[in-house]
Amino acid sequence: MNKVILKIENLSIRFPMGGSLFRKAKNYVHAVNDVSLEIAKGETLGLVGESGSGKTTVGRAIVRVNHPHKGSIILDEEELLGKSPKEMRPLRRKVQMVFQDPYSSLDPRQSVRQILTEPLITHNLPLKNSAGEDRVEELLTLVGLDPAFASRYPHQFSGGQRQRIGIARALAVEPELIICDEPISALDVSIQAQVVNLLESLKEKLGIAYLFIAHDLAVVKHISDRVAVMYLGGIVEIADSEELYRNPRHPYTRALLSAVPVPDANVEKLRQRTILKGDIPSPTNMPPGCAFNTRCPLREKLGNPSICVEQRPQLVSILNSKKHEVACHFQEENS
Amino acid sequence: MMSKLLEVSDLRVEFNSRQGHVKAVRGLNYSIDEGQAMALVGESGSGKSVSALALLNLLPKKTSKISAGSIKFRGQELVGLSEREMRKLRGGSIAMIFQDPLTSLNPVLTISQQIVEQLEEHGKAKGRLAEKRAIELLDLVGIPAPEQRVNQYPHQLSGGMRQRAMIAMALSCEPTLLLADEPTTALDVTIQAQILELIARLQKELGMSLLLITHDLGVVAGFTEKLTVMYAGSAVEQGNTAEVLANPTHPYTVGLLRSIPRLDRPREGLLVPIPGMPPDMTRTSEGCPFEPRCDFSQDKCSGDIPVMTPVFENRSAACFFPQLNSHAGQVNS
Numbered sequence: 001m002n003k004v005i006l007k008i009e010n011l012s013i014r015f016p017m018g019g020s021l022f023r024k025a026k027n028y029v030h031a032v033n034d035v036s037l038e039i040a041k042g043e044t045l046g047l048v049g050e051s052g053s054g055k056t057t058v059g060r061a062i063v064r065v066n067h068p069h070k071g072s073i074i075l076d077e078e079e080l081l082g083k084s085p086k087e088m089r090p091l092r093r094k095v096q097m098v099f100q101d102p103y104s105s106l107d108p109r110q111s112v113r114q115i116l117t118e119p120l121i122t123h124n125l126p127l128k129n130s131a132g133e134d135r136v137e138e139l140l141t142l143v144g145l146d147p148a149f150a151s152r153y154p155h156q157f158s159g160g161q162r163q164r165i166g167i168a169r170a171l172a173v174e175p176e177l178i179i180c181d182e183p184i185s186a187l188d189v190s191i192q193a194q195v196v197n198l199l200e201s202l203k204e205k206l207g208i209a210y211l212f213i214a215h216d217l218a219v220v221k222h223i224s225d226r227v228a229v230m231y232l233g234g235i236v237e238i239a240d241s242e243e244l245y246r247n248p249r250h251p252y253t254r255a256l257l258s259a260v261p262v263p264d265a266n267v268e269k270l271r272q273r274t275i276l277k278g279d280i281p282s283p284t285n286m287p288p289g290c291a292f293n294t295r296c297p298l299r300e301k302l303g304n305p306s307i308c309v310e311q312r313p314q315l316v317s318i319l320n321s322k323k324h325e326v327a328c329h330f331q332e333e334n335s
Numbered sequence: 336m337m338s339k340l341l342e343v344s345d346l347r348v349e350f351n352s353r354q355g356h357v358k359a360v361r362g363l364n365y366s367i368d369e370g371q372a373m374a375l376v377g378e379s380g381s382g383k384s385v386s387a388l389a390l391l392n393l394l395p396k397k398t399s400k401i402s403a404g405s406i407k408f409r410g411q412e413l414v415g416l417s418e419r420e421m422r423k424l425r426g427g428s429i430a431m432i433f434q435d436p437l438t439s440l441n442p443v444l445t446i447s448q449q450i451v452e453q454l455e456e457h458g459k460a461k462g463r464l465a466e467k468r469a470i471e472l473l474d475l476v477g478i479p480a481p482e483q484r485v486n487q488y489p490h491q492l493s494g495g496m497r498q499r500a501m502i503a504m505a506l507s508c509e510p511t512l513l514l515a516d517e518p519t520t521a522l523d524v525t526i527q528a529q530i531l532e533l534i535a536r537l538q539k540e541l542g543m544s545l546l547l548i549t550h551d552l553g554v555v556a557g558f559t560e561k562l563t564v565m566y567a568g569s570a571v572e573q574g575n576t577a578e579v580l581a582n583p584t585h586p587y588t589v590g591l592l593r594s595i596p597r598l599d600r601p602r603e604g605l606l607v608p609i610p611g612m613p614p615d616m617t618r619t620s621e622g623c624p625f626e627p628r629c630d631f632s633q634d635k636c637s638g639d640i641p642v643m644t645p646v647f648e649n650r651s652a653a654c655f656f657p658q659l660n661s662h663a664g665q666v667n668s
Contacts, residue, residue: 050524158612189550189594189595190378190590190591190594190613191612193608193609194608196596196606197608200605201605217524218598221596241602242601255525256524256525259527259528260524260553261551261554261556262553262597263556264581265577266581268557273528275525275529275532278479279496
């Protein structure tokens, strides 16, 4: 296995509700609970889950936009938590982010050249490459845009082109890891494939690792080497991409996969859908035990065993595969 | 042969914007039978939502107009219908569900007040009786504890619950045609599955016709019988849903199906994207609007605009060179 570029251990992030400068918060939104994961150099880890599952919060913690209250984030053998902004700056060269909305994530008053040179200046990087070529033009070519676009402004581009500029900006400092937070969900269907292919070819060319955060399970399956499924702030299952989709063990993963419609009427007719009841519980008031116990079809089938509400299941490897981990007391039932 | 409930012919809608004159819908034709479910599929800007808003005359009056065409509902012409006549239909025989349940519900009225208003407006029930009916409707769409929920405000409900409330409202006057404009796009997949099953079940139970507008070809597959694919303001392919998905003939439909990764199949190398971008709708093209992005285009395509013509039984496409054996819906060989 390749060198580990990112290692997250027991990460918990909570946001205070109410409270003020003089008064302590009464309650917390438990956005992320006890999450551990690893990404190897040049690997793509997909992070899927529904809105409110904490997937974006994990991504943002890695670039230190929010403040985890427990755990550790180790990037290239250096602990990020507890570092001052000044100490963080050189580390930011190693991890960059691509955002969901290509409209609000680019400054409308900066030209493409300004957008792409800012990270270079911040990190004291040369504006020309070793061959003496302009870096901005090199980056634009790399993401499949005409180098002549450098003098244009974001409003002159379409959504797909803007996302390419956002990707070029992330690539400018030659990072080892890029956090892609729903990078294609704001784009039209026919444009999505273009951006997915671009991300894949960049990985091939430059050996970048991705944390690919998305809710579209088909795209995640396509682009990821491994996939982690989140529910209500915790990882419930993690495995190699093909393995997870072929052999899902956690009842939530199974329900999630069965809920995705497929553009084939014959498949759709024969499908047995597991329809989950109700909504995802509020992260301010976490259910005791397993976070999924309020909606779990497997628990209902087993006659509501009490262990599900008493004990929080830990991620454990399944019998025949070390790399496939599931957090369910009854994961054998789903084999 | 079942009777036609809705017949849209040569519909054209135009907008005046600061960017110029936009021809959003450019001669759209389709029909829906009694009890049939049809999907209207296309990307943003293809005119699918605008054409649905035109059915109920909900387009902004200052900036847009239906410049040509006819919309016949049970033989009655809807284009040019007076506002008073239209109000009787809207929410009555034809109801609509919108994409974003938070902005489409009134935030200062309770769910009960909003349903009761509609029932009273259409003379279906009054006062206590209407309130009771509102509770029954919430129960019908699967909202737990409807007696309490009915007196809550939209912000007190979750996204899935709000969408259910909106469906309850749409169903309140037993419409014969339900227009659903991206009803699940704002929702998570597990909630999407709940809502789609609900719409499908109610459609069968109540014998409604359904016009489902979406960009998700997966959603289309399980829930509709007929499919119309739109590109740049007009229909490019039309036919039986299962058949179109299995064997698309228009190069745009073929490209669309090839470009999406599939959950039901093993991973196969890179995706095959459609090159280029959707056209600028302020311009009109001399030829086929898809020609600049099309893999199969020939000289004729840039000079003439193709119209919908039958390709084989039960299928028509607006293309001079339809792909008869694309099998894009099948596993790529």
